[in-house]
Amino acid sequence: MQYLVDIVLLGLLMITGFAIVRMRSLLAVTMLTSIYSLFSALLFVVLDAVDVALTEAAIGAGISTILLLATVALTTEYEKVPGHRSLLPLLVVTLTGAALIYGTLDMPHYGDPNAPVHRHVAPEYIEDTPEEVGVPNVVTSVLASYRGYDTLGEVTVIFTAGVGVLALLGVHLRKRTEQPHDYKMLVVLRVIAKLLFPLILLFALYVLFHGDYGPGGGFQAGVIFATGFVLYALTHGLGNAERVIPPALLGVLAAAGVLLYAAVGIEGMLLGGKFLEYNVLADDPVSGQHLGILLIETGVGITVAAVILIIYFGFVSRRPGGADAQDPS
Amino acid sequence: MYSIATILILVAIAVGLVRAFRGPTLFDRVMAGNMIGTLTVLLVAVLGFMNGRPEFLDIALVYVLISFVSTIAVLRVYVSRHGDPDSD
Numbered sequence: 001m002q003y004l005v006d007i008v009l010l011g012l013l014m015i016t017g018f019a020i021v022r023m024r025s026l027l028a029v030t031m032l033t034s035i036y037s038l039f040s041a042l043l044f045v046v047l048d049a050v051d052v053a054l055t056e057a058a059i060g061a062g063i064s065t066i067l068l069l070a071t072v073a074l075t076t077e078y079e080k081v082p083g084h085r086s087l088l089p090l091l092v093v094t095l096t097g098a099a100l101i102y103g104t105l106d107m108p109h110y111g112d113p114n115a116p117v118h119r120h121v122a123p124e125y126i127e128d129t130p131e132e133v134g135v136p137n138v139v140t141s142v143l144a145s146y147r148g149y150d151t152l153g154e155v156t157v158i159f160t161a162g163v164g165v166l167a168l169l170g171v172h173l174r175k176r177t178e179q180p181h182d183y184k185m186l187v188v189l190r191v192i193a194k195l196l197f198p199l200i201l202l203f204a205l206y207v208l209f210h211g212d213y214g215p216g217g218g219f220q221a222g223v224i225f226a227t228g229f230v231l232y233a234l235t236h237g238l239g240n241a242e243r244v245i246p247p248a249l250l251g252v253l254a255a256a257g258v259l260l261y262a263a264v265g266i267e268g269m270l271l272g273g274k275f276l277e278y279n280v281l282a283d284d285p286v287s288g289q290h291l292g293i294l295l296i297e298t299g300v301g302i303t304v305a306a307v308i309l310i311i312y313f314g315f316v317s318r319r320p321g322g323a324d325a326q327d328p329s
Numbered sequence: 330m331y332s333i334a335t336i337l338i339l340v341a342i343a344v345g346l347v348r349a350f351r352g353p354t355l356f357d358r359v360m361a362g363n364m365i366g367t368l369t370v371l372l373v374a375v376l377g378f379m380n381g382r383p384e385f386l387d388i389a390l391v392y393v394l395i396s397f398v399s400t401i402a403v404l405r406v407y408v409s410r411h412g413d414p415d416s417d
Contacts, residue, residue: 001332005376008339012346019350027355027403031362034399035349038369041388045373050384053373057391061366065399073406189401200394207387214384220391227395234401 005046013039024079026072034065050215051139054207058220062227063308070315134286135212135293143217144293148276152265155258155300162254162307169314186235193235200228208301212290218297222304229305230312238316247313250306257303264295331379338372359403366396 016036023029037060044053108115125142133141143151204224211217233241265276273280278292342365349361370389377385 001335001379005335005339008343012343015350016346025355027407028352028358030399031355031358031403032349034396035346035362035365038365038392038396042369042372042376045376045385045388048380048382050382050388053385053388054391057388058395061392062395062398066402069399069402069406073409077410196394203390203394207391215387224391224395227398231395231398231401234398234405 002046006043009039009043009046013043024081026077026079027069029079030065030068030072033068034061037061037064051137051217051220054215054220055223058223058227062230063223063312066227066230067311067315070312074315074318132285133289133293135290137212137214139215140211140217140293140297141289144296145278145289148265148278148292148296151296151300152258152261152276155261155303158307159254159258159303162251162303162310165307165311165314166251169318189235193231197228197232200224200231204228204301208297209294211297212293218300219304221297222301222306223308225301225305226308226312229309233312233316238313242313245309247310250310250313254303254306254310257299257301257306260299260302261296264292264299268292331375334375335372335379338368338375342368342372355403355407359400363397363400366392370396 013036016032016039020029020032020036023032037056041053041056041060044050044056112118125146126138129135129138129141133145135141204221207216207224208218208221211221229241229245232244264278264281268277268280269275271280276292278289279285281288281291345361345364345368349358349365352358370392373385373389373392377383377389
């Protein structure tokens with residue numbers, strides 16, 4: 001049964017990939033990429049990688065499709081047909097693919113318990129997590145505690161991406177000429193969106209605070225938060241969304257998340273431990289770990305949500321092809 | 330029981346995918362994408378119960394809550410480009 005599901009899903013993934021390459025209508029392509037991400041999330045579910053599946057679900061189904069659409073809204077709707085045959089690139093790609101497949105022949109079989117990846121540090125993490133960190137989700141303990149330094153680096157990368165988009169595109173605060181009738185006709189959507197908006201934020205909080213026990217954590221929660229605000233912007237207009245969450249505040253929040261993370265690390269040093277050592281944060285090492293993980297996950301969530309919204313606002317507040325074109329939001 | 334449900338859902342996804350590829354209009358594809366999204370939610374739930382990991386319901390919930398946002402975004406871009414199909 002497992003094999004059948006694996007093979008069918010991989011097949012569907014491949015077919016969708018080919019269809020994306022063949023299709024010229026970019027709106028249809030964005031629709032297909034969101035289907036593609038549905039299939040890859042399903043594969044992660046089959047592989048039992050709950051946290052990765054949740055990330056793929058949160059990013060692939062919502063944010064990445066929306067950012068692709070924002071790009072399509074700024075450029076053209078149809079891909080140009082290339083005037084030349086791309087035989088040489090095809091050859092290069094085929095050779096690289098063949099070399100990669102040849103490389104996998106030496107790799108240990110899928111699920112082999114003797115594979116290096118299962119014998120290196122993973123057994124220690126799995127054995128020591130219950131008493132050292134005390135959270136049921138080992139992925140969270142590895143990400144946030146054992147490898148907390150790496151995750152700090154990742155959050156910094158995300159923050160840098162947000163700074164980069166701000167520097168290149170900027171979020172234009174100028175007074176927008178929004179036609180209110182544009183959004184008046186969306187009565188059904190506006191009512192539904194208003195009903196769902198608090199539920200999405202609530203679920204984001206659940207994912208954030210429940211990351212120790214179930215799938216999820218700061219990163220996924222941040223993406224879900226941002227999706228909630230994007231839904232608001234789509235149904236109530238960019239002007240209203242900017243009033244709810246001003247872009248200037250977003251810049252501060254993006255920095256605040258990284259600072260909160262680093263501050264937890266420095267607090268550990270001040271209390272006599274090492275950088276990002278949570279054991280010293282409370283009287284009991286395990287509750288110190290809990291507190292530290294919760295704080296840094298909150299920091300990650302704040303930065304991710306703010307950066308995604310900066311990128312979204314940066315894209316949609318630009319007007320396609322000059323100042324007088326239509327509002328792409 | 331769960332196996333039969335899994336196979337049926339996979340078949341339904343494949344049928345939906347045919348519509349997503351063939352179109353012919355954007356709305357067919359949006360509809361197909363939406364349908365595959367709903368079926369994915371079902372499949373995640375079925376697989377979760379089949380493998381004894383009901384935590385997977387969290388993933389299904391994320392999809393339910395946010396997958397329609399991208400559908401709305403596609404249609405907003407379409408309307409801002411081509412106007413509202415209902416108004417003419």
